[in-house]
Amino acid sequence: xxxxxxxxxxxxxxxxxxxxxxxxxxxxxxxxxxxxxxxxxxxxxxxxxxxxxxxxxxxxxxxxxxxxxxxxxxxxxxxxxxxxxxxxxxxxxxxxxxxxxxxxxxxxxxxxxxxxxxxxxxxxxxxxxxxxxxxxxxxxxxxxxxxxxxxxxxxxxxxxxxxxxxxxxxxxxxxxxxxxxxxxxxxxxxxxxxxxxxxxxxxxxxxxxxxxxxxxxxxxxxxxxxxxxxxxxxxxxxxxxxxxxxxxxxxxxxxxxxxxxxxxxxxxxxxxxxxxxxxxxxxxxxxxxxxxxxxxxxxxxxxxxxxxxxxxxxxxxxxxxxxxxxxxxxxxxxxxxxxxxxxxxxxxxxxxxxxxxxxxxxxxxxxxxxxxxxxxxxxxxxxxxxxxxxxxxxxxxxxxxxxxxxxxxxxxxxxxxxxxxxxxxxxxxxxxxxxxxxxxxxxxxxxxxxxxxxxxxxxxxxxxxxxxxxxxxxxxxxxxxxxxxxxxxxxxxxxxxxxxxxxxxxxxxxxxxxxxxxxxxxxxxxxxxxxxxxxxxxxxxxxxxxxxxxxxxxxxxxxxxxxxxxxxxxxxxxxxxxxxxxxxxxxxxxxxxxxxxxxxxxxxxxxxxxxxxxxxx
Amino acid sequence: xxxxxxxxxxxxxxxxxxxxxxxxxxxxxxxxxxxxxxxxxxxxxxxxxxxxxxxxxxxxxxxxxxxxxxxxxxxxxxxxxxxxxxxxxxxxxxxxxxx
Numbered sequence: 037x038x039x040x041x042x043x044x045x046x047x048x049x050x051x052x053x054x055x056x057x058x059x060x061x062x063x064x065x066x067x068x069x070x071x072x073x074x075x076x077x078x079x080x081x082x083x084x085x086x087x088x089x090x091x092x093x094x095x096x097x098x099x100x101x102x103x104x105x106x107x108x109x110x111x112x113x114x115x116x117x118x119x120x121x122x123x124x125x126x127x128x129x130x131x132x133x134x135x136x137x138x139x140x141x142x143x144x145x146x147x148x149x150x151x152x153x154x155x156x157x158x159x160x161x162x163x164x165x166x167x168x169x170x171x172x173x174x175x176x177x178x179x180x181x182x183x184x185x186x187x188x189x190x191x192x193x194x195x196x197x198x199x200x201x202x203x204x205x206x207x208x209x210x211x212x213x214x215x216x217x218x219x220x221x222x223x224x225x226x227x228x229x230x231x232x233x234x235x236x237x238x239x240x241x242x243x244x245x246x247x248x249x250x251x252x253x254x255x256x257x258x259x260x261x262x263x264x265x266x267x268x269x270x271x272x273x274x275x276x277x278x279x280x281x282x283x284x285x286x287x288x289x290x291x292x293x294x295x296x297x298x299x300x301x302x303x304x305x306x307x308x309x310x311x312x313x314x315x316x317x318x319x320x321x322x323x324x325x326x327x328x329x330x331x332x333x334x335x336x337x338x339x340x341x342x343x344x345x346x347x348x349x350x351x352x353x354x355x356x357x358x359x360x361x362x363x364x365x366x367x368x369x370x371x372x373x374x375x376x377x378x379x380x381x382x383x384x385x386x387x388x389x390x391x392x393x394x395x396x397x398x399x400x401x402x403x404x405x406x407x408x409x410x411x412x413x414x415x416x417x418x419x420x421x422x423x424x425x426x427x428x429x430x431x432x433x434x435x436x437x438x439x440x441x442x443x444x445x446x447x448x449x450x451x452x453x454x455x456x457x458x459x460x461x462x463x464x465x466x467x468x469x470x471x472x473x474x475x476x477x478x479x480x481x482x483x484x485x486x487x488x489x490x491x492x493x494x495x496x497x498x499x500x501x502x503x504x505x506x507x508x509x510x511x512x513x514x515x516x517x518x519x520x521x522x523x524x525x526x527x528x529x530x531x532x533x534x535x536x537x538x539x540x541x542x543x544x545x546x547x548x549x550x551x552x553x554x555x556x557x558x559x560x561x562x563x564x565x566x567x568x569x570x571x572x573x574x575x576x577x578x579x580x581x582x583x584x585x586x587x588x589x590x591x592x593x594x595x596x597x598x599x600x601x602x603x604x605x606x607x608x609x610x611x612x613x614x615x616x617x618x619x620x621x622x623x624x625x626x627x628x629x630x631x632x633x634x635x636x637x638x639x640x641x642x643x644x645x646x647x648x649x650x651x652x653x
Numbered sequence: 654x655x656x657x658x659x660x661x662x663x664x665x666x667x668x669x670x671x672x673x674x675x676x677x678x679x680x681x682x683x684x685x686x687x688x689x690x691x692x693x694x695x696x697x698x699x700x701x702x703x704x705x706x707x708x709x710x711x712x713x714x715x716x717x718x719x720x721x722x723x724x725x726x727x728x729x730x731x732x733x734x735x736x737x738x739x740x741x742x743x744x745x746x747x748x749x750x751x752x
Contacts, residue, residue, distance in 0.1 A: 632677060
């Protein structure tokens with residue numbers, strides 16, 4: 037069964053019709069729902085926060101749908117396959133970071149009532165200047181976060197259409213989503229996002245259940261990764277014998293040269309966190325290597341692990357495109373309930389991607405060397421179900437089609453969510469508040485559409501550069517930037533009344549920009565190692581790798597900056613606020629009451645009256 | 654829920670705000686401590702007792718089972734307890750003012 041005779045287009049050669057159909061249906065339904073709801077959203081309020089009328093169930097599904105990105109759907113599985121245990125921190129912290137949001141930020145933020153984080157920044161400190169600074173970070177974090185989504189799009193399309201260049205996929209998917217956002221706004225997005233969560237959950241669980249029932253359980257596949265008998269040909273006893281037996285049962289294939297060894301892969305402090313020290317050791321003469329490894333390998337990878345955990349947990353509580361959703365809750369209690377449901381929905385999801393990684397390692401080790409058109413293990417979720425084709429014919433293609441549909445849902449939903457929050461920042465904050473405060477509603481709507489196209493274009497451009505970088509790794513960096521900028525801002529200004537605008541701005545700018553610079557440097561030096569065209573573009577950064585080989589600690593601190601950037605941000609906030617203590621907003625007690633007192637006391641109304649009468653803006 | 658009337662003056666006292674924030678922060682901090690203890694304890698356990706954490710349980714290593722599977726329900730329980738307590742706390746505050 038092939039489409040080639042029907043459609044004489046060269047790029048359709050080798051396309052699996054099932055995969056194509058499932059993907060097209062997902063894209064079609066997404067766009068259709070966007071257009072359908074576009075007709076229902078009329079006012080600016082509808083466009084930004086869906087008129088604040090979304091129920092807990094819908095909102096929780098929508099937040100989950102928006103949050104589960106290409107990194108969660110494809111990246112986590114790919115990274116578990118390539119790096120083993122250490123990569124588990126990603127799904128765990130992606131899901132559990134919401135607890136910090138729930139405990140410290142969700143309720144108060146909703147009570148304060150503002151469209152966006154910049155609104156909050158301005159309202160809390162009565163400072164239009166601070167709004168501008170806060171807007172910059174919506175864009176910084178947003179662009180960093182869109183790059184991996186674009187890579188997900190490029191990889192998936194290159195998988196569906198073998199031979200299609202990576203950048204074509206990026207441009208195609210980027211253009212479709214940009215159009216969708218420009219026409220639908222957020223009301224459309226809420227519905228589409230909620231729908232896409234359920235697509236993603238379905239698309240990850242169904243193929244897993246089938247794979248597991250055919251090829252053995254999660255546990256059996258991990259059992260097969262026990263340490264192999266040391267001497268080849270020796271009679272295996274005890275645990276090792278059981279391992280070989282299990283490996284035989286599940287039909288494990290021999291590992292390729294590039295794959296990490298079993299004992300390193302399954303144990304903590306494996307290839308991901310020891311990379312910097314290993315690179316440093318490789319630069320030394322052979323006789324000095326064991327001493328360096330023995331002394332630094334484990335302590336440094338413990339440091340790496342902690343820094344990663346801090347970035348992911350604090351970063352989740354500071355993602356602008358997620359935070360904007362909390363304003364669609366009717367009140368603070370609903371905001372808290374929503375957060376709990378989000379944790380349950382995404383927690384269920386995150387149990388599954390690592391299973392793909394584990395099974396992929398045993399049954400499809402050829403992915404380590406890369407298949408035609410796809411670099412690395414990021415495509416394991418898409419490719420693994422095709423194994424079933426050997427036994428059950430068309431079932432393999434159907435399941436692979438389902439995971440492709442899930443991947444589309446993943447990068448489309450996150451990219452559109454990011455696009456809405458970035459466009460909102462540009463249209464609502466920059467245009468509506470700074471450039472043309474007197475503009476009419478129609479002009480603002482036009483600005484929203486124009487901003488969506490502009491930002492979509494930039495994101496597509498950036499996405500074309502990042503093919504050699506791992507999806508999950510890039511998302512982790514976006515989290516680190518959020519952790520060092522928005523998280524300290526929100527946490528401190530909700531719970532500490534002594535905070536001044538200057539303190540908040542200094543801390544957020546320093547922490548955020550340091551993390552941004554560190555992450556960018558790491559990426560540039562990785563791109564410089566690429567053998568393709570990107571290596572030439574970024575060749576100027578190649579000497580950095582030699583420097584890092586001599587200073588592995590600095591490399592780790594650059595790759596995972598959260599462990600120093602978050603304390604720096606919070607420390608500066610406290611220090612500068614103390615120095616400028618006279619500038620604490622005068623009505624700080626009322627502000628704090630609005631943030632913390634239950635809505636039933638009606639303080640919000642009073643605050644608005646007093647503010648419009650007193651301040652006169 | 655629309656506010657019925659302007660809140661009593663008691664709400665605006667320094668004492669009220671102080672107690673309000675203190676009670677809520679105490680609850681949040683307690684939940685965060687339980688969460689962080691386990692989350693930050695895991696890498697340390699891996700570091701200090703690698704042999705023990707590598708014990709096989711139904712094919713999984715112990716540490717893989719905890720981080721990859723069991724950690725999720727643990728966090729759901731914390732969040733459920735937190736929500737129940739914090740909603741009760743807010744109700745309590747409303748009652749104490751309206752009375």
